[in-house]
Amino acid sequence: MKAGRIDLEGVDDVRELAERVVATRLREAHALTSGLDRRDKQGLHDFRIACKRLRYALERFAALDQSLEAIAQRLAALQNALGEAHDRDMLLAILPAAMTATERRLRSDREACVDRAVANWTELQQLMQALDSHRIAMVL
């Protein structure tokens, strides 16, 4: 999924840049959460990439607001869970048909990874709501 171009017209300071970048990347992640509900390969992949972009942006601007760091860490956990699910999808796609026991194990592990991601995303929503910084609350 291609990253959307961010409108940075008139931006000349780093705080303003942070606000626009984080707001755009967060909007993109929110727009793709249906992938997490559907639990399908492509949907999860797109959502993971959007979360990765958001996480990188938050880490980059964390020096401006410490509370961004906690969200970035939670996003890293979410991204790990989705990454592990994706790895299992890749292996399942090429696994020989005769390996039924291995396939069952991989499918069950994959679902556990997606469950972890769903739990992480729920916690993230609460974390974002709890932010007390006016500036970041405005952005998120």
Place this chain on the structure above:
Amino acid sequence: MKWLTKTIHREQHALERARRRFVRKPNERRLHDVRTTDRRFLSLLEDVAGISESERLRRRVKRAAAATDAARDATIVLRLLESSVDGSERSFARPLLERLYQQERIATRTASKELRRMRFDP
């Protein structure tokens, strides 16, 4: 914007360091380093595309990421298969394991060759 210029230079240096380490001695850990540094930098360049004249650099960084995809995919699937294959199905897994070992070797060599030609120094 001073902050942006400094950040782009810092990430350029980080990617160049990771690239040099990988081409000097290609291995799984160094491949991971070069990929994460590259993705992070690419994400910065995409975020600031509206105010930074870095389109050529962004394309080069994107090409570097693509050059390592096959090696990463082979490595990940290989490690996962090694750790998750059911004991009773080892014989079925062997041909796939061998194919993946070979893919990993070839893809890592190809990635190293392509990254050898690239430079990210400011």
